[in-house]
Amino acid sequence: MTWNTSHVRAERVNLELWGYRETGEPYSGSWQGEWTYLYSLQKDLPNSGEFSFVPKPAEKPFSDWELGCVRVSSSAHPDGKRNVHAVWTEDHALAWHLEARFRQDSASWARGKCLDWDRLERRLPNFLNETIDCPCTLAQARADTGRFHTDYGCDIEKGSVCTYHPGSVHCVRAIQASPQYAAGQQCCYDSTGAQVLTADSIGGSTPDRGHDWGSPPYRRPPRIPGASHWIYDVLSFYYCCLWSDNCHYYFTHRPSSDCRTYSPPKAGVVFGDPHFITFDGTSYTFNGKGEYCLLESPQKGLTIQGRTEPVRLENGTEVKAARLSAVAMKEQSSDVIEVRLIGRLDHLEVLRNQQVLSFSEQTWMDLTGVFVFSPIPQNVTVMFPSGVGVEVRGAVGSMATTVLLPEDFKGQTRGLLGQMNNDPQDDLTTQNGTVLPPDQSSAQDLFVFGADWAITNETSLFTYDNEHLLNTFYFGPKHHPGFLPVFSFPESPGDQLHEQTKRMCAGEGSAFCTFDSLATRSLQTGNTTRTSFRSHSTLVDSLQPVVSCGWLGPPSNGKKQGTRYLQGAVVSFSCNSGYVLAGAGKRTCQADGHWSGDPAQCVTDNTLGIVLGCVIGVLALVTMLTMIILQSRKKKHRDAEEPAGSSEQKEAPQSPCELQHAF
Template sequence: MTWNTSLVRAERVNIELWGYRETGEPYTDSWLGEWAYLYSLAKDQPNSGSFSFLPKPAENGFSSWELGSLRISPSIYPDGMWNVQAAWTEDHALAWHLEEKFRQNSTVWALDKCVAWNQLENELPNFLSEIIDCPCTLAQARADTGRFHTDYGCDIEKGSVCTYHPGCVHCVRAIQASPMYAAGQQCCYDNTGAQVLTADSIGGSTPDRAHDWGSPPFKKPPRIPGQSHWVYDVLSFYYCCLWSDNCHFYFKHRPSSDCRRYKSPSSAVVFGDPHFITFDGVSYSFNGFGEYTLVTSFAKGLTIQGRTEPVNGTVKATQLTSVAMQETPSDIIEVRLVSGHNGLEVLQNQKTLSFSEQSWMDLHGVYVFSPTSSNVTVMFSSGVGVEVRLREGTMTTTVLLPEEFIDTTMGLLGKMNGDPKDDLALTNGELVQNRTNPEEVFNFGAGWAISNQRLRYARDPGSQFCRYDILVGRSPRMGNASKISYQSHISLEADLKPVISCGWFSPPSNGKKEGTTYLQGAKVNLFCNEGFTLTGPSLRVCQWDGVWSGGDTNCVVPNNIPGIVAGSVIGAAALILMITTIVLLSRKQKQKRRDARTEEAGTTEAF
């Protein structure tokens, strides 16, 4: 093992093994997670950054600890002391506790573990019906940032090293755990952008009994981040798939969800000298100065507000400089431009957050992801996503809302219901009659100014937005940023465009199929194994209505009764002919013998 010596501020260190397990009856008050010191591998070792050891067979019941981690801590502390400055390895299977059964036959040992897990799963509640469906395509999965986030174990941005999902290039996980069982969803895709299903490949998407990132209250199984997921979803994959050839047990309980129930979110955007594109596609410009309601949904408890300020003191142009948001009862999150517009600053309840050591924060009712100072994504429990991007010193804010928000929204980003005619509505519900009239549009925008703040703060598309900002803002950089933001929004809309799925298609019994994509226009060819005959269509096509073309296809044993009957008749006739011929020949021979005897008798009498 190796480590970065700067992580442990000591010249000499202790190296310890810690273990994790869950005990008690699942889904009852007796269900507990236990994280404990097991034993020391070495004491008072030089902090050299490397250490080698020979794993020993299990002793003192350590084989019951299947998951654990190594800790490197200053040697001044006693063994197993809690809350000390230390470096930890990642969680991993404690496979070095080699039981006697393992040393005799490792495959049988792993199979026994797999079968025991299978029996446990048979007794636990079924969580599959309450998890969210996967997006149909990789583009949808990466665009739906309010509900799905990159699974770092299979990331296309980091070379697609997908150890647990061979054949895939990218996976995402549902951000929120399921409501009752705290289960997770994982969705994986191949290099064509199609979802990979476990019914077709060992590398397919797999749901999880325990969400990898946990769920409140985090101290109660199966909601313990990381560890619960290892116990119920990862170790079982090792036992059934990696260490033995029994994946059928694993996929029986972890089948992929297809995308037939998936609904893309709707998106709206604010950028430049503020230009707005509503959820239903209405575009307009409003360069008011102040604080305004971008989106409000009283039914869902969502409020998103934006602040606009002059670009500078010499031009009549404004830009978005801050956006604050809350989904009751979550924390209030604000994202704003920092001085000099060199980055974005994130505040939680008016206190600045630092992302220098980690890019992901799980806060009260909200997740915040900020991989760089110019990129912030805020994700709420309902599936609402807010993306804030810094481009050429200006903020672009994109809001994504799931279908549950239909007919509940108001504000500068419009009423999300698929009807652009009612998007520009005043606070009293009155509609703008002429969207090309600048005065009416300005009055609409001004009507959404915030007079009593709920959240406390610490026109033409494309190139015409660009030209507008260059002329009004006197800033080519601002114009270029507007052009990029508009193009990004168009790409996002294309990625989120709904698609039709016919769902997974199973090959016929005693047959096989060719084709593993199931969206509209996909084709699946069907074949039978040797000795069987295909009945029904050999080609099935996914149609516009989400139904596969043609009737049922089956592989059957060939029906040879007519041939058997015909053969029997011919055989019988041949047999009768043969018997008749033999009889006739026999009679003929007898007649010849009688004739010969008669002739012989006559000759004798003559003498």
């Protein structure tokens, strides 16, 4: 093992083994998590950053500890002293403590541990019904950043080998634990972008009894970050799947969630000078100066506010255009998170309740009622328990902000990002309920509409921690009526910038790109706007609803080809030798979410003959009965037409032919 010597402030160190376990009755007041010092691997070792040892198998009591990690700390401290400066390995299975029974027959030992876990799972509450459904596609999973986050163990961006999910290229985890049992959800996808299911592959998506990232209040199982997940979801995978061939036990309790009830979020965005695209797709420009309500949902307790300031050129000249410079937000009683630009840099500064946060040592923070993720200084993602996600990106001295709302916000939003109700015609609604028709509103009308959504000091979530902010936005008006932007730019045949802009901005989103290039006299700014617009278009496309027909298994004594279950997918079936296919050989996932054709079955040749014989016999019987009924009706019809007494005069048929005709 190796470690960074600068992280341990000592010339000589101790290497200690610590173990973790959970005791008491699960989901009761007696359930407790316990980290305990077990013993020292080495004492008073020079802090060289390297140590080699041969683990010794141990009988009880150490073989009872299945999970643990190694701590490197100063040898000045006594053994097992807590709360000292130290470095730790990651959690791992304490595989060197496996008892003699394992060394004699490892597969049998692991199967016994797997069966123990199976019995435990059967008496624990079922958590599967309350876990969130997985997105249908990889594109949806990567776009739904309010509810799902990259699983670091299987990350397509990092080139992960996805050790625990062979065949997958990317996995995501549900950010929020389930409400009652604090369970997690993991969703994995293959190179085609299709979800991988455990019913088809050992590398499929799996729910977790213990959320890998834990859940408040964190100190009680199964909410303990990392450790609870290892105890109930990872070690069991080792026992059942990696160390023995008994994966069917594991997947009985950890089946993949498909996406039949998954509903993608809706996205709204603010970017450029600033341009708005609402959740229902209405596009407009409002470039006022002030602090405004981007979105509020009183029913959900969500508020997102934006601050806009005039654009300044590199020489310091202020132009008649604005940019988004800060965004502040909260949900219910969560911490207030504010993201703002730093000077003319693209870097973003994050504040929590008006105090600056540092992401220099970690990229992820789990705060009160909110998660914040900042992998690079130009990108911040804020995630709330409701599934709302806010992505803020810094680029070329401006900010772009995307808001993702789950479907249950439908009909419960207002503000500059509109009313999310699938009706773009009412997105431009003022605070008093007046609706501006999007297609008939001038730039001046839109400016008045935007100004109506100015906030007040009483409702503001922003921080005013310098003289400029105090004078401009706290003591000054929330909407500055004296700042009038340029609303349009007429053609200027002799202006070289116009010609360059026309060439660069051609295509989708050209109006926004052209406006920003000419307003700021900067092709770079226009190109950034074009990039933001196209990124949003791609996001919206990725989040389009997808129809899933659900998993379709192979018939008994047969096989299937195809593991995609979305609209248009075709699954084919074949039978083993000695069996014949009955039902549909191919089934297609239809637009109504149902599979075409009859279920496929594999039957033996004799069985098929019996079935066909029965079918033919039934058809013959039905045909005979039909003929008898028809002949009977004809006879009654003839009898009704004969004169009275004719039946007494009619001779009985004598010959066989006459008998047949009578019948």
